[in-house]
Amino acid sequence: MTRELTCIGCPMGCRISAEIQDGKIIKIEGNSCNVGKKYAEEELSCPKRMVTALVQVQGAREPLCVKTREPIEKRLIFDCLRELEKVSVVRPVHIGQIVLKNVCGTGVDVVATREYD
DSSP, X not given: OEEEEEOOSSTTOOEEEEEEETTEEEEEESOSSHHHHHHHHHHHHSOEEOOEEEEEETTOSSOEEEEESSOEEGGGHHHHHHHHHTOEEOSXXXXXXXXXXXXXXXXXXXXXXXXXX
């Protein structure tokens, strides 16, 4: 089986072709750098994504935008969002402040993306 990917590791956007046999990657072509090779390997074996969401701020109408500090496994995105539905923060909040530690047991924290006074 052949999978076609567009690399998002750098601005080049290389079209990568990966040949998979018996669930293993046997050949990767089309990448112009090692970033593309690494991206294809990860995307085909254990894809990860950054997650952004909104959380409630106690006593405020407007929610706070948050994001994972690092990408988490794609399969955990909805679990992460369910955990964040339960989060409510108290003002003031600062950029980079941890809003939820170790989301879904990943070791990755969710942090605020802006100041909220």
